[in-house]
Amino acid sequence: MKSLNPFDKFNVQSIPLHGDISILSAAHEPEYFPHREEQIEKMVNSMRGLMMGMKTNHLLIYxxxxxxxxxxxxxVASKLNEKMDGNLVISYINCQAYDSPYSIMVNIAKKIPGAENIPVSGWPLDRIYDELVIAMSKSGIPVVVILDEIDKLVEKNGGDSLYMILKLLDENAGIRGNVVGITNDTSFYEKLDSRIKSRLNRDSVIFHPYNTEQLKDILIPRISSILGPEQYEEAAINLCAAIGAQEHGDARKAIDLMRISIELAMLESASVVEREYVYRARDKLDSDILRDTVITLPTHAKLVLFSVIMSRQIHPNSATTGEVGLYYEKICFIAGYTPLTSRRVSDYISDLEDYGIISTMLKSLGRYGRTRLINITAREEDIKNFILEDLDLEKLRSVNFSLQQKFE
Ligand SMILES: Nc1ncnc2c1ncn2[C@@H]1O[C@H](COP(=O)(O)OP(=O)(O)OP(=O)(O)O)[C@@H](O)[C@H]1O
Ligand SMILES: [Mg+2]
Known part of the structure; x- marks a missing residue:
């Protein structure tokens, strides 16, 4: 007898899409950028000299x-390459992932004719540098080095790798190329040392946050390519755009929300993407982001965070840095870790605040100075569960938050 297919009870597609939903995914590379005309023009003006055989200024994008x-x-880089009939090398480097001078040089080398064989490790840096100079000068092909999250590069290497790349492109007569550095740190330039500043000080472009109307202009063309007007509530788009605008004008957030809303509607066999789905998509997205953040924290940051939750659940109004420090020592003991110094705990508290998981408020203790009161910005139960996904912290599962005696 033919067995029943357990998937039979679900429709393959409740909302018939006219196109591929991947148009709302991170991998989609649009060809049209509403409200970025001015930035594109500035970038084109800064880089167009490469087409005419000139050296161009480096560019910073904020x-x-x-x-x-x-x-x-x-x-913009790919359009320049198109205009130059493919005679441009575009080296895109995410400095979060590639942060050593060696890995960056290798990444550039991979695309330069004659330098492809530089090994991924083992050579001294100056040998790579010299080989690159020879290969780049010989090929004569201009290079655009995109250093995304360039601040991470400087944070980790104190500027040396950046200086080396700028020197490579600036100081060799046969080499034409420019760096396009991307950062969301507005004080990035100020923090650079003067030898780098003087090379980078020419062109910069600012990408302002989008407002709700602008985000709608970004969402609508994408949505209309997959859904008909009867398949979504306009209010749903408005809400995605409004939430994105609230979150520092974030198009990624607005697009993600729209995609998840459509997926939720489809899973429920709905025929229209209603506003309600956007609220649910927001909860799901926030929880996914929180989970990603928590599970990738270093172990001691998780231990500190766990102690914050503990402290807040036992003494909701007095979770201070000192109090958390005390719980932290006990939590470390239970989990089998040696506690770090209170200075390091304090650093982790600041990091957790930077991630937006906790918020702190200074509280005066009169003549005893000041302390920080700590608050959790998301659902404590969710955070706790994400921490407990770490198998190295298995022993924390046995901690009973209501048994405060156990800790006193
Ligand atoms: N003007 C626009 N038109 C169409 N899509 C856009 C526009 N601006 C941003 N996007 C889309 O929003 C998403 C986020 O953009 P992108 O990754 O370029 O942001 P970012 O500024 O580099 O962010 P981060 O600082 O987090 O790296 C991408 O999917 C991108 O296609
Ligand atoms: Mg980016």
């Missing part, structure tokens, strides 16, 4: 997360 910096930069 803007908050989700404002289109990476996608617009890749788009």
């Amino acid at each position: 803007g908050k997360t989700g404002t289109g910096k990476t996608s617009v930069t890749k788009y």
Whole structure:
């Protein structure tokens, strides 16, 4: 007898899509960027000299997360390459992932004719540098080095790798190329040392946060290519755009929300994407982001965070840095870790605040100075569960938050 297919009870597609939903995914590279005309023009003006055999200025791109910096930069570089009939090398490097001078040089070398064989490790840096100079000068092909999250590069190497790349492109007569550095740190330039500043000080472009109307202009062309007007509530788009605008004008957030809303509607066999789905998509997205953040924290940051939750659940109004420090020592003991110094705990508390998982408020203790009161910005139960996904912290599962005696 033919067995029943357990998937039979679900429709393959409740909302018939006219196109591929991947148009709302991170991998989609748009060809049209509403409200970035001015930035594109500035970038084109800064880089167009490469087409005419000239040396061009390096370029710095600033803007908050989700404002289109990476996608617009890749788009402009690829259009320049198209105009130059493919005679441009575009080396895109995410400095979060590649942060050593060696890995960056190798990444550039991979695309330079005659330098492809530079090994991924083992050579001294100056040998790579010399080989690159020879290969780049010989090929004569201009290079655009996109250093995404350039601030991470400087943070980790104190500027040496950046200086080396700028020197490579600036100081060799046969080499033409420029760096396009992307950052969301508005004080990035100020923090550089003067030898780098003097090379980077020419052109910069700011990507401003999008407002609700602008985000709607970004969402609508994408949505209309997959859904008919009867398949979504306009209010749903408005809400995605409004939430994205609230979150520092973030197009990524607005697009993600729209995609998840459509997926939720489809899973429920709905025929229209209603506003309600956007609220649910927001909860899901926030929880996914929180989970990603928590599970990738270093172990001691998780231990500190766990102690914050503990402290807040036992003494809701007095979770201070000192109090958390006390719980932290006990939590470390239970989990089998040696506690770090209170200075390091304090650093982790600041990091957790930077990630937006906790918030702190200074509280005066009169003549005893000041302390920080700590608050959790998301659902404590969710955070706790994400921490407990770490198998190295298995022993924390046995901690009973209501048994405060156990800790006193
Ligand atoms: N003007 C726009 N038109 C169409 N899509 C856009 C526009 N601006 C941003 N996007 C889309 O929003 C998403 C986020 O953009 P992008 O990754 O370029 O942001 P970013 O500024 O580099 O963010 P981060 O600082 O987090 O790296 C991408 O999917 C991109 O295609
Ligand atoms: Mg980016």
